[in-house]
């Protein structure tokens with residue numbers, strides 16, 4: 232991929248509401264044509280950041296550039312971005328057609344061009360026959376499509392979406408994920424989506440920024456976030472994770488020697504500095520349960536099963552090790568009764584390969 | 594738990610007192626007045642029941658019809674002025690930081706704690722020839738004259754002639770607007786307060802300016818609040834008799850004054866009743882049309 236100037240450049244942006252710092256010194260570059268997610272727990276400042284991009288909030292500090300233009304003092308109606316609101320905000324007093332046409336009318340686009348572009352936009356979201364309906368004659372999913380069409384008809388440089396799927400039921404949400412990705416591919420517009428749902432972010436986004444208390448912890452592709460989280464927060468927030476406290480015993484030649492209670496000293500590849508107390512993490516699906524002590528070369532801890540939770544395709548097993556750590560592991564229910572072989576109270580070993588061990592120094 | 598809407602007994606118990614109240618003190622008197630409006634006045638001002646349209650014929654005599662039309666006119670003007678003045682106030686309160694809202698609302702309703710009569714008399718003190726407004730104007734006039742004198746033009750503006758502000762229709766409109774402004778601000782504020790701000794943001798986001806957003810999105814969305822507030826102000830203004838009585842001149846007689854006179858000094862209840870119902874009939878017709886339009890709309894919606 233060639234290095235292009237980013238379509239959105241956020242530089243050291245801070246937003247304070249009185250004594251609350253909602254966004255804290257955030258710097259992000261969003262690339263042209265990318266599906267970018269802002270991900271984080273409730274209250275971490277995702278919406279605030281998005282609203283600063285749209286121009287509904289001013290920045291307390293820092294700069295935002297969109298398409299090379301500084302956005303300081305530029306009102307929302309003059310920014311080359313459009314937003315899909317969490318509540319959709321489809322105007323209830325206008326028909327679907329008028330809703331989609333509104334953004335063109337106010338900027339003085341001619342009548343025949345409006346008719347053409349609105350039709351095009353409605354076709355894009357599969358609502359071509361709904362132009363004459365009022366919003367109260369639409370389902371939630373259809374209203375969302377109207378909101379999408381209304382924003383896309385403006386041909387913005389960037390489409391901003393605030394939790395666009397949160398008001399839909401589980402089945403529809405799943406379908407809309409795919410559809411949004413297809414839509415983004417077909418229009419080629421940069422999408423910035425806010426979500427607190429990690430599955431949503433991982434399955435849709437090309438890259439995601441993980442936020443925590445106003446701070447961006449990591450910006451990376453979904454697989455990187457999952458396999459190489461850079462901090463305990465990201466490791467814990469994305470997917471399930473087993474966290475262990477460890478001590479650095481030595482670092483030489485790109486290999487880190489680690490001490491953990493109950494395990495022999497072992498080494499993992501590691502670049503960068505590390506010393507003192509660190510966190511060690513391993514994903515549940517990368518661990519294995521066994522009755523016997525695992526083979527040499529695998530890291531194993533002995534423990535007692537404290538819970539078995541059935542999820543249909545898989546079961547989650549909780550294991551309390553003799554060293555006092557609680558592990559979660561998953562087993563695939565490949566046959567109808569696979570999980571019945573593991574019962575609460577069983578004494579088992581949990582093991583994993585040193586290569587699957589993550590070192591978290593933050 | 595049982596749905597209270599399905600439990601007719603509970604419904605009746607809660608609704609009973611209010612319905613009884615409405616029936617006893619609103620519906621029955623209304624019917625009584627309606628029956629009176631077909632009655633006849635006895636020689637000593639008694640009311641005899643009859644079936645005569647005499648009162649209505651009198652009510653549409655040009656002199657009475659003129660007063661009625663003028664009342665509607667003054668009511669409409671007052672409502673329009675209330676809208677122009679009250680809309681920004683309601684918006685200001687609704688969009689103010691939340692800790693300011695309650696104090697501001699209190700300021701709006703504060704005048705209600707003073708007796709209406711006193712508040713209306715206060716306007717006399719403000720507007721009369723030797724009132725506060727004229728004092729203020731005189732002061733400005735004097736100072737201006739003094740400045741002109743300094744500049745070498747003594748008495749350039751001449752003698753101060755106080756403005757005739759009281760005992761005319763303008764004073765009536767001022768008084769009606771003043772008295773009824775809260776009735777417009779409060780329902781409008783309530784509607785604006787409930788309005789989802791993202792509609793306004795969406796409009797701005799789509800490229801509309803502030804004015805466009807105001808007229809194309811905000812006004813249509815708060816129309817119910819505008820209509821209920823305006824209707825309230827219009828009905829109250831049109832029927833008011835205290836303000837025209839105190840602030841108006843001889844030509845400011847309104848329908849309220851007429852009715853008050855028939856029920857009071859003239860002791861002609863049948864004619865007063867007919868006059869009252871001349872205002873009621875249009876209101877009834879309005880509501881019937883309104884209900885019909887609403888029913889037509891829902892039916893058409895169901896068909897789509």
Ligand SMILES: Nc1ncnc2c1ncn2[C@@H]1O[C@H](COP(=O)(O)OP(=O)(O)OP(=O)(O)O)[C@@H](O)[C@H]1O
Pocket residue numbers: 248251252253271272273274275276277278279280427
């Ligand atoms: N207008 C405001 N005034 C004061 N504080 C605000 C305002 N808007 C947001 N905040 C605060 O800023 C912080 C971040 O809010 P924000 O809405 O950006 O969170 P979020 O990440 O979108 O959360 P959620 O997932 O719950 O929507 C919160 O602590 C919130 O209380």
Ligand SMILES: [Mg+2]
Pocket residue numbers: 277278279
């Ligand atoms: Mg949010």
